[in-house]
Amino acid sequence: MPWFKRKKAGILTTRKEQNEVPEGQWVKCPKTGEIINRRELEDNLLVFPSSGYHFGMSSGRYFNFLFNDGEYELHDTDLMSVDRLDFEDRKPYDQRLKKAREKTGQNDAARSATGEMGSHEVSMACMDFSFIGGSMGSVVGETIARAIKRAYTREIPLVIISQSGGARMMEGALSLMQMAKTSAHLARLDDAGLPYISVLTHPTTGGVTASFSMLGDIHIAEPEAxxxxxxxxxxxxxxxSDLPEGFQRSEFLLKQGFVDMVVDRRRLRQRIIHLFDLLMDDR
Structure with missing residues (x-):
């Protein structure tokens, strides 16, 4: 009944979240309701052409369009999570891991790779929201830590693309320890004087935000993340009380100085290359 509902109540009026592209040949924009062919959407890096709505994207897609000619070398593909705590809920953790691996074809919620962006060799790690909400467990933390170590060992810049619901509760304190481990490796990267660009996509929350995601030299957010x-x-x-309109969205955080720039995914590659041209010039 409309007489006891408020028309505008902060977060209550935000649009329904959708991080992945729905199945089918035609895709509807959650923002405007327009329809587009899936192939056209994929050619546009999963950004709806008219509205600019950004669908969630896998690590493989990010690697393919960010690295020169889509050529890169994957690392740490042998790492796999296990149920060390014997966690039991409505669905045992080992079964959830098995289902997630079958769904995504990946071992866990993060992958790392090295390749060239423009004239720069880059170490990159990217998270996958489709794998248990992009949650950070021991393997995710180790994958990202190794990507950071690879950067300061080879003396190359670092990019980390975050999309996560936070620490993985099924691994308890083990998942929380990854916050300290990744942060310690980033301190070594900083000591080496090497740049780290953190790309924040929708959503970036919890322990991921509280650790490596917000420790970059430059923070780039995708629109409306x-x-x-x-x-x-x-x-x-x-x-x-109600929250300000657009609270915790990229554009709101840009005004508050929480992120440095909001960049459309279609311009992300060139922006990162330009920043590395400036930051690596003296090296």
Whole structure:
């Protein structure tokens, strides 16, 4: 009944979230309701041409369009998570891992690679939201830590692309330890004077935001990405009031100085190359 509903109530009026492209030959834009052929959407890097809505994208797709000619070398492909804590919920953790591997064809929620971007050799790690919500467990933390170590060992710049719901609760304290480990490796990268560009996509939340995602030299966010530690619902219930319009979205955080720039995915590669041209000039 409309008489006891508010028309505008902060986070209550935000559009329905959708991180992955729905199945089928035709795709509907969640923002405008327009329809587009899937092939045209994929040719546009999963960005809806008219509205600019960014669908979620896999690590493989990011690697393919960011590295020169889509050529790169994958690393750490032998790492796999195990149920060390014997975690039991409605569905045992080992079964969830098995299902996620079958769904994505990947071992876990992050992959690392090296390749060239423009004239620069780059170490890159990218998360996958489709694998248990991009949650960070031991393997994700180790994959990212090794990507960082590869950067300062080879004396090359680093890019990390984040899309995650936070630490993986099924691994308990083991997942929280990854925050300290990745941060320690980033301190060594900083000591080496090498640049780290952090790309924040939708969503970047929880322990990922609280660790490596917000420790970059430059933070680039994709448009309308949800970025924050706790979710809007938790914050709203904690403070007991509505939140500002667009709270925790890329554009709002840009105004607050939380991110350095908001960049359309279609221009992301050239922007990163340009930044590395400037940051690596003296090397």
């Amino acid at each position: 949800l970025i924050g530690f706790a979710g809007p619902r938790v914050i709203r219930e904690t403070i007991g």
